[in-house]
Every structure is written in structure tokens, then in C-alpha cells.
Amino acid sequence: MSSFDHYAKRPHEHGHSHGHDHGHDAHAPAGEEPGGPPSEYEIMSRAMQELMEARGLVTAEQIQRRIELFDEEFPYRGGRVVARAWTDPAFKHRLLADGRAACLEMGIELEAERLIAVENTPEVHNVIVCTLCSCYPRALLGMPPTWYKSRNYRSRVVFEPRAVLREFGTTLPDSVIVRVHDSNADMRYVVVPMRPKGTEGWSEERLAGILTRDTLVGVTVPKAG
Amino acid sequence: MTTPSHPHGPHDIGGEPAGPIDTTDHGMQFWEKQANALRGALTLAGIVKTDELRRAAESLPEYGRLAYFEITTSALRTLLLEKGLMTEAELEAKMDEIRRRFNVPDEMESPVKQKGKR
């Protein structure tokens, strides 16, 4: 069963020479399997699953299908959508106006009611958080990374976003406004980064390769490499 | 920073001082993927609501000490008990059965068993 290895499947390989801030989101985080016995919570979760299956409220197939969607489908969508926005200005306008409808154009049906795409410009840099829990556009980006769900990210990015961005290797001049979005209700968010120089003439597929998950949350910026 | 004197839940942490961020994505263990899928399937089927899961998570006395999927698992437990979709006894029995499958010693600390003993 593949874990979060979607970067390994991308045609544009990220090498170690591209710098530290590119490295930590360019490598597949293998699910960390401890060698020891299952924890109480693992046992509890499996127990609830089996009880609910026995009651007919969910099926093993539904669970399996959902695991597959998160492993094989959801993580790839965000890069494709934003790559299209980069190459098609009219699509980008529609994406910024109605994120969910624009995704539907590409055959991508999101589970959230609303998607708000926020655009990075030379004047504004966007970064996303959910301080209250870990709301995230899962059907567009897959599962949120462990740092997004962490206490330290959730508590600090709202009051010291620039310091947090520096921890990800991203430094912004004071002339750029930092715009933090706390997704606390029914909207979900994705960042449309600025298209870097050096990507002229690239195919959508190649562009999607540099639109990593971290760039779509706003903690890093894409590089042409 | 937040005004500490005003009451708010253990989840409402925006603005609280905290340490450096571990910027590596540690991914998910297989059981966590299953737990995530279970939650999604039950939500899509309308059996639990996302808002109920959040409320149950926020109400956990041990919220601050738990990791993410421990929180979501405990919250789901709360709701399934609340809705009468399982009993504590059923859960405990099933967990014992699973422990036997994994050959896990019965003496391991179990918050569920401890609650059952009170």
C-alpha cells in the first residue's frame, strides 16, 4: 500500500541540489510504522470500524475506496488546477471567482461546499491555517501535513506569520503584505502562487510538478529549479 | 496573544506562544489512514456530522495531551456512544478481541477499560 509518495510519481524529479527550502516538501514522507504493538487508539479505531461494519453503517469497500482516494487521487488535484490557472487566464479568473465550479470544469468534485482560491501577487503573499482544528481542502490537496495539524503551526502562524514562513525557508520583504487566512467555517482555501520566471512554455503537467502541497498552502513558493 | 483570563476551549489556540515547527511531514501510519477513511465514510453517510466531531474533540479533557488521530479517534468514540451506535461494553469486548488478534497483553493501560472499571 503506497503511503504519501505522490511526489515520487511526478515526472519532474526534485533533486537535492535545489536548496533546503525545496527539499522538505519534495520528498515523499513515508508513513512512519512503529515496530511495536498497536496503540490503544489504533485498537479503538479498528474496533469502532468493525462494529460499524457489523451494523451495516459502513462497508470495508467504502473504507478502502476512501483510503485509495487519499493516496492516489486527492493529492494530485491541486497542482493540476493551479497549473491550468497559470496557463489559462480566463480559467484563473473563474477559479478566483468560484473555486468549486472551476474544479468541476476539470472533472474534480470537491467535498467542501466552497473553495476560495487566493492569489499571490508581487504585493501580497497568502498563507492558510485552521487554528481551531485542521480544516483543509482535503479533496483538492489530500491529507494535511503533520506540521499543518500541529499545535505550534496553528497557534503561531496567525500572530507571527513571517517568523513561521522563515522556518519553512521563505523570507518575504516588508513591502509584501502577508495575508493569513484562518479557515474556521465553511470555506476552504488554496493559494495560487506566482508563476516563477524560467517556466515559460512549460506544459501544464510540468508546471503541476513544481506546485507542491506546501506552495498551495502558502508556506513556500514554487521554484523553476 | 490571547487574553488568558477569558474561558475558551483547549482547541482554541490561535495566538498562544509555542515553539518551533517541525516542518517535516511525517505522513500517516496505515491505521491513521483507516481512521481518516472511517470518519469520512461515516460523515458522508450522514451518521455523524463534522461539527459534532469537532465539538466532541473540543470536549475531551485530555485534548492537550493527545496527538491528532488520538483526538479524532476519541471524538468518534464519544459520538458513537452518544448516538447509541455502540455501547462501552461492546467497544471493550471488540477491543479485547482485537488485542488477542495482535497478541497484545491484556494488562496494557486502557482508558476505556479504566472508565469501565469506575
Place this chain on the structure above:
Amino acid sequence: MRNEGARSTYTPAPGHRFNVGDRVKVKRLFPPGHRRTPAYIRGKRGEIERICGAFPNPEELAYGFDGEPRKILYRVRFAQRHVWPEYRGPERDVIEMEIFEHWLEPDGQPGAP
């Protein structure tokens, strides 16, 4: 920072009290129970960035009710320096989030609705 033509879709919000650009204040209340208004923003002043539409009330959904009647949801923009007394970043930095209408009141400053 107006995204002209880039207002995200919203369902109609008939009878919405506030309009884009209105200055508002988040109520300084700390009720128990499930709330989606973060504690750090209560009592803070901002402006309406967009009207998101009408949604079932999460404060009711959380306890098994149907969340009707729907409540109107806004995106509200706040200057970081008005949210955090010790904010050290540039004064134009902002934070935005979704706030339900029942959590908002007109800002008492001149020019408020």
C-alpha cells in the same frame, strides 16, 4: 487589496445586515459550547471583505440539531496590528476569517453603518 471580479461564489444572503467594506466589531463574548469564532478575534475591529452566503449554524449542528434557520457568514479582514498588541510585522499585514453575522456588530467608529 480588492480582488475585483474575484469574489468567490456565495449563495444568496437575503437580508444581510452588512455590506462589503463595512467596519464591524466581533462581539466580545465568551459563551460555553462549540463556537467557530476564535477567542483571539473576539472584541476586535475589522471590515467586511465579502459576503459568503447563508449556512446552517455550526453551533447548533454540533449538538445534532439541523442548524436552521441559516445564518449569514462573512469574511472579515483585520489589520494584524489591531489584533495583536505586540505585532512586529509591517502595518499592512492582515488576517482574514469567516465570522457569522450574529457575532458581529457595527463598529462604533465614525463612518460605521
